[in-house]
Amino acid sequence: MRRRDQRLMLVSAAAAVLVVAVTLTIFGLRSSVVYFVAPSDLAEKAQAGHRLRLGGLVVDGTYRTDEAGVHFFHVTDGQTEVEVRYDGVLPDLFREGQGVVCEGQYTPGQAFVAERVLAKHDENYMPREVAEALKQRGEWKGASPP
Template sequence: MNSNVKKRLYFFLVSIITTLVIGKFVFDSLKINSVYFFSPTDLKNINEIPNGLIRVGGMIKIKSLSKKGNQYSFIVTDFKNEIMVNYTGIKPNLFEEGQGAVVEGKLNTRTNLVATKILAKHDENYMPKEVADALKKTGNWKKNYGK
């Protein structure tokens, strides 16, 4: 092999290896920063419980909200299945029973989530798209939601 062919081959191999390494770093960072959305029914039906951060959306079940200091417990439902949520922190002003919300956190069990964030709707007419889609999927969507 002459020296020009060796240089081209070397350059080609270094380029391929560099591209693969950069691709792996990008893929790993996307995987780490991904937060998947589930409804309570989705969580009941999946085979493997997610071990990273997830978002669960639905309606806050009426008469399920309890408070001790800055610790809150409540139930998120899609009217087919429910998940108990425990949250420590400041409750958003628009967060209340009977309203739609998305909570972000980690699962203890398939039916218990320790939330790190509560994403409450921003006014009485808004329904998060993920929550609306989950309610429609379970057949519990009402036309007055999100109006």
């Protein structure tokens, strides 16, 4: 076999390995991607079995806990409210009227089932997408969003 043919085979094999590696990486990452949505976008972006991050403000007067210790509250972006169900320990900074991000799954017609709840860490923090959605609707009450 000539040197030129050997180089061609080596480059072809390397390209094939690279294509396989990139394909496996993309398929592996696709299952771990979590999209962020506001409550008003939830109905059109939610797909059965896909994880989402729902962000907004906790609606005043909606927080309750049932006898089993499951937490229920509503999250809004100023236009739409979504009920959230969370079975776990809420963060210390969780309050009604404050920003929150809930990670979990949504089925239309049911409550958003959160597996993780993240509360804001100081009075200036709000996820950029939530702040922009609130500002567009005239609901933003803070300084300019980050």
